[in-house]
Amino acid sequence: MERLAETVVRRRIAVFVAVAILSAIAGVFAAKLPTDMNVAAILPAENPDVVFFRVTGERFGTNFVNMSALEADDLFTNENLTTLRAMTNAAADVRGVKFAMSVTNLLDMQPDGEGSISVREIVPADGIPTEAAELDHIRHLVLDNDMLAGNLASPDGKAALITIMLEPGQDPKIMGAALKDAIRKAADGRAGTVYFGGVEMIVDFLGKTIGGTGMVITMSLTFGVFIVLLGLFIGRVLGLVASLATAGLATLWSLGALGAMGVTLNLFTSMLPLLVIVVAVPMATLIARAAARAKGTGSERTVIAVKQFGGAALGAGFVTALASLASLAMDLPIFQHIGIGLAIGSASAGILAVTLAPALLSFGGEKEPAHSIADRLLGGITAAGVEGKRAVLLPVALIVLVVFGFLATRISRDVNPMSTFPAGSEPVETENLMQRGFGGSQLFQINVHSADVRHPAVLEQMDLAKRRLLNIKNVNYPQSIADVLIMLNTNLNNEPSTPDEIDKINNMWFMLEGQAQVDMLIDRAFTDAVVQARIGDIDSSVVGPAMEKINEVVDAVPHKLVSVSLRDRPSNELDKWSEALAERAVEKLGLDVRRGLDKDIDSKDLTAGLAALRSEKPTIDSVLRSEIQDRYAAYLKSDEADIVLPDDFDVTPTAEALAFLDDPSEPAVIDVLKEKLPADVLAEDPAGPTYAAPILVGIYNKSIKRWRHGEALKLAREKINGLAEAMAKDPSLNASVSSSLWTINSETANVTPQKYEEITGEAPQADNVIELQARVTGWPQVNDMLHRALPKMMKAGGFLALILLAVGLFIGTRTLIGTVAALLCVTVTAVVNLGLMTILGVPLDNITWVILLIAVGLASSSALAVVGSRRRGLPLPAATVGAMMLPVAVGFAFLMLAELGMQALLGVFIAVSALAALTASLAIVPGLVGEDEPE
């Protein structure tokens, strides 16, 4: 080190030139370092779950969705609906927005008589009503619609959401700001509270917070206090300059290296500069303070300083770099990038501390030793004093290690991402609104993949998945394309289920084509669809258990199904198929009852009863026959009738004759028509009866289905205690039970290949087997996956760090006892941080690793400084170590004032690490190393 110091001093110009060249190169790469402040950028891009999340998000637009909300005492007033419409239109008009959707621009399809529907805007486009009755009507249209209540309007009618879909490729910061600006202007001066949510909105909030006055003041205060204290503790201006230059250039080189590697800085890794500065400053301060305390010319003092502490400074850089590289063992790019960046930064700092810093310090003139605040505070601490107390200090250190180590094992695993944001801030208030009005903000999807997800078999599985999700605590408002089809089928055909044949679905699709809401549930190639829902809380203690149950729902989706048209099956199989339909109906009903009545049903009796309803020929009593006759008559008299009858023709005899055909066939119907209708009508249109026959047969079949459904409902109410009352009170349960029981009317049975073989005695043909896959995705799934992987990653990284630390410290101290002492210092510092996290209720999170790296960096510097001085028989450098740590502790403590939780936490634990490192190195090392001091 002495030779190095002399060389540096002698060739300081060359050192400056070399540093300048390296800094220029680093600067070029650092300037090009891309940043992506999208919160999604912290996710590991290559992780299969993350890849699937992105792909699904792009496919269904959830990657591009933001939201705004309006909350008021009552949404359904002229004033508030006007505000909501203005906000929606303002959002839609922002460049880069694909569409904005709220209840003010949604269409509603309502039954309008038998088999007719009326399509109109829920809120009239040509003016918001002012009459109470009209507003009340809108309220019912929205809140009685399961697809809207809880999704676009809160069930209590106080809040509404605006879903804003962006065009792909928009700049999050620009879009967030533009949307907020437009929506706020539209809502300005009107009643109600406006909220914003979504990635782009949060990026805008973070950008404004980080660049805002509060943060500027906090950072100014932090660095201002830090620099002033550093100057006072070093005692020389040139020393301060050398320290800051070392830290600054180490940071630049670190960023330049990351830029050259093609790394993109994100919200997490953007704290790297702060980390490098915190660990780099003490290394240079060690040299600067030592130089300030020496006597002589600048060159002489520099040589002395480097001789005394150059090894420690370089060693600290090397050891911190090694420990940081343990991050590479962690399977998360954000940790790996932080590790690499800190490794390069700390190694650079170590090198610069023994090259650039001495080169700068050598310019100082002839000086007497400078005494600083550090000497006044800590100068009284001597090696002898510490050695004398080692019988107390060492056991205390061990006790601290054990106690805080124990506390560290109790560290909370429950993470609430909202803790990043200050109370009362926009993201927190929006999250609160989402939880109280919309079942939470944590949207997840079960993606279902098949050759055609509109196949009745697949739709039935989506419907089942939804029912299962409704039975999971904290999972709210599930919906899928199956719900849209059920609603349409109910309104158009009075059949409360998904269509049971693919031809019917193709026809239904005709009505849905081009609807924006549909694109969010099914892709245009029809190979993928989602069942989406929300988790009611963002805290990992809620998300974790919910995700476990959601995964069970996914596992329950069969991979193969056979869809069997019951029209073609042999009669000897029909009983078994009826039983299969009944089992499916009871399966669905069981889920409804568990949700509505919180109990399981005894399925055996009910299944047998429903199967009998399906398989046995219905007994057509006079009431049913009369209903059928009326429907025949209504058809024959209608404009839709395929036979043009004179206005004065009495259709009653014809309808009656038809009604007395039990299980009519088309030929039988044609015969009746030819017998009963006027000859001139038949002569005019001979094809008429041929066209009318299938319609009339259809009317009969539909009537039987309605009768069967009615009987099934009666049976269910009879067999399940409390069901009738629950259905009367809960329209949603009523609709769900009705839909479940309609299953026995299905013309198609969807069963597993095993069940098919059980019924038919043969394996299904490959062409008839439908393959499907289900997989869950969404922010909660990805976060939960990473959250569960974190402890294992931290253990792997920690274990490797410990080994690398031991190796590095051994190389740095060159003695076993020195290694043990330094390792003990570092371990105590790290464990104190973890224990304090437990005491303060700070959970184990990504930031924990960063805190540990800081602790390692600071403790390594202070421990090596003390070990180095003991090896050379020098006085205990308490004041020097104090100068290294105290400005960091006090200065960065001001970060606790930061609005963002992550930065405030960093402030706390940087201060704690610095103080713990100072105390541990002064209390532990002299007690251990003093006994084994080498020559």
Added chain:
Amino acid sequence: MKRRLSVFVLALTMVMPSLALAESADEILAKTDKAINNYNDMSMTSIMHIKESSGAEKTREMKIWLKGEQRLVKFTKPATDAGISLLSTDSSTNYVYLPAYKKVRRVASHVRNQTFMGTDFSQEDMAILRYGDDFTPTLKSEDENTYTLEVTRKPDAKISYSKLQLIVNKKSYVVERIDYFDNGGDKVKTEVRSDFKEIPGNEGVYPVPTTITMTDAKTGHETVLKQEDLTINKGLDDEFFSQRNLKRPVR
């Protein structure tokens, strides 16, 4: 004095014929409406080609019959849509026949700007028969071959567009291009009519566009309608446009 008067009168007579020949916007629009409606009934085969902004494409084929406000559409391709039929008896009432259900459903749509089956045409676009009923014209410009008319929605008109810009052929008065504007004055879509085929109409020939391209200004989504087998004045009676006829096979 007398000579000056003569010069004045001469000058006036030279100017006045050109004043007399220049058409007003109202006149142009009236002629345009007449040109559009130069038939009693019409039938055609239409091939609708929808191009998404992502590049994905879809094609539908249908037969269409028109008479005044009445419109009957029967889909023939693809197979999943074959047999589906639509009947419009007026601007807000539609009937749809879904063959899988063997039932005719009445769909009363009160939403004029609802898109038609994922295309860029809305019910409203297809229902506009006479621009003069709902719009007030202004002549913006003209060149050798065309007039550019800006037609603004009348106060009591129930049209979702605040204005349209029509490019009208000077010779035939057919509309070659329409730009549609929303209430904010932003252009939302453009319809280009081309490949005109002249067929005898009620008065003279009736130039019918065999290609109509509608493009969404915001998304780039495009619908191209190709019209073939055009015939007019076949003598379709009102009975043809009935629910009964929805179920019968294509003639």
